Amino acid sequence: MHTPIRRSRAAAGAALATALTLTACSGAEPAALGDPETPSEPVDLRMTVWTADEKHLEMFQEIGDAYAAANPDLVAGVTFETIPFEDYTTTLTTQLAGGNPPDLAWVLESYAPEFVSSGALADLGPVLESTDGYDVDDLVPSTLELWQDDEGLYAYPFSNSPFAVFVNTDQIAAAGQDDPAGLVESGEWTFDAARDIAAATAEDSGKQGLVVRDFDYQLWENLSTVWDGWGAAPWSEDGTQCTFTDPEMVEAMRWIHDATFDDGALPGPGTTADFFAGDAAMTITQISRASALDGSFEWDLLPLPAGPAGQQNVIGQAGIGVFTQGENPDVAADFLAYFTNPGNAEKLATYFPPPRASLLDAGTLSAANPLLSEEQLQSVVVDGIEGAVTKPVHQNFAKLSETVRAELDAMWAEDADVAAVLDETCAVIQPLLEE
């Protein structure tokens, strides 16, 4: 039995008292959108975002207001709703379950395959292609891959933020270590060199060495910024085979384990260290975090180091999609085409590295990032997006993420058998990969 559900109805669950609600339903087939029909009265559009930065929201609202002013028959207004990043996807799916989906939403790259394949998002291709002056060909093909299925495009990859290494040059100089920027120039900027500098600096300063930001022994997928240098991956490209046991991954994980427990280069589990508060010598994170620097120490921004397999750029990506279950998908898609047209994309590039080739230059980005030099933007952002890979993604990512986290917990002890833990991890997640 396949029951379409039309209206929502609030409910509370037993014991946990969870609110569960039936919701509107449009089936699992992805929908393509066309020109929006003029609604009987102007509609209110709602887009969920995870930024709470006032400057970001001000810019979004400015674009939304301009769209409303230009299309008074279609929309009365556009609202941008902030949901904290930690609970973003959970809250979004709860809104879907509660029959209160937003019209548009940011979607995290890890969940892209699940959202795209489920039919939750509408096909934006026809709308973007038919929008005057949109210039679809300007979109870098590699940035679209995650959001495509067959011939459809189910989200616009509005932010392509490379991972890079922020360096506290004051701490490193005080420890008498080599300047990492010099190692980049000489081609010796490797993970081994970074580990040695981090360990020595941590010992000298009494603080921490290298922090893989937000990993905190929970968000293991952030370790891909390290293991990609070994050419390792958690599962095969088609997502069907576990590759945690591949030699590259075992070697990379052993490196991370030793750097943590033998060398003290990485902070151990349960240790807090905020690079931007001066608690660590280096951190791997996205460039958007540069806004947290307050000038209390000298710093530098460098590309990710090279591993045994060479240097690999890694990006975090977020797409904007239109929900098929929303009340006004046609109008929402029309707004998205406006929100991301070349003119507005240039505005958005102020904070979010865009997928448009014409905007991917250090000159454009430097206007938005006064803390970063054009050289840094060129080497880290522009070059970092070219040929970059994203963090791990999978159609079953939610379950995989939690299951791998639970299995890898056994590795974060001093005497852990890395290979054995990875063997067990593969044994446990292989059925999930085949689901």
Next chain:
Amino acid sequence: MAAASETMPETTRRTTRRTARRTVPVSRAVRRDWAVGYTMVAPVVLGALAFVVLPLGMVVWYSLHEWNVLAGTFTFAGAANYERLLADPGLADSLLASLWFSIGLVVLNISLALLLAVLLDQKLPGTTTFRTFFFSPVVVSLVAWTIVWSFLLQADGGINGFLTQFGLEGPNWLRHETTAMLSVIVVQVFKNVGLNMILFLAALQGVPVELQEAARLDGAGAWRRFRSITLPMISPTILLVSIITIVGSLEVFAQIDVLTGGGPGNSTTVLVYYLYQQAFRFNEFGYASAIAVLLFVIVLVLTLVQWQSRKRWVFHEV
């Protein structure tokens, strides 16, 4: 009288009942009282129907479906979610974690609450201050309380810093399976022990002084008086506290979410946390509803068992 009515023919009895009904007219004042009474309870009854009975029914209904939130499909699945319960090793692990948590919490909470209540029941100076001290965590926000403890329990946190003063090296409390569960239990005990302590204290102060004095005159020692007089006299409160604590232990969520996230491994993934993961992380709303039904049944059975067992050990009912 009863014997007389039993000897009446059936038709006579029916007639008598009808006559009795007719001969006791309901006055307007009584009807008005009824109307006022029903009006007064109506909000509570309607609230219970809307927010307890209806959701319970809906959760059972959802548990019979496969619900793909992203695709927006809601497909009847019969007993499939319940069959999955039987074969799910994750569920077995979470039941075990819940069992350990409940045992630890109940034993520590009730014994500590009783001990504190007995101490505070003494006529000693400063008992008011101590009573406030132990009760104050009850009124503190649960999440705020847990976040503070999460900092204290970190590897480089306050607890280990304190131990260092004595030359001791504390473990990484939230990263080892044994200490993680113990930490969650202790955090929960300190949060709520004050409430049970106050309940026990009120019960202790209701124990008749003359009984204690009579026992003392008979030569009973302190332990004997506590065991033979105090405990039986406060047994209704022990029943109440044990029901509240056991049911409460099965509902623990925020502490797990903030302190351990269910880890390390799945060692602190108790049943409610597992339910949350299935529903809100994995979008398995139908299966999560089946777990919610299971949890409801467990709570119901445990409460009934405790309620029935009162006949054996509860000295009197209030």
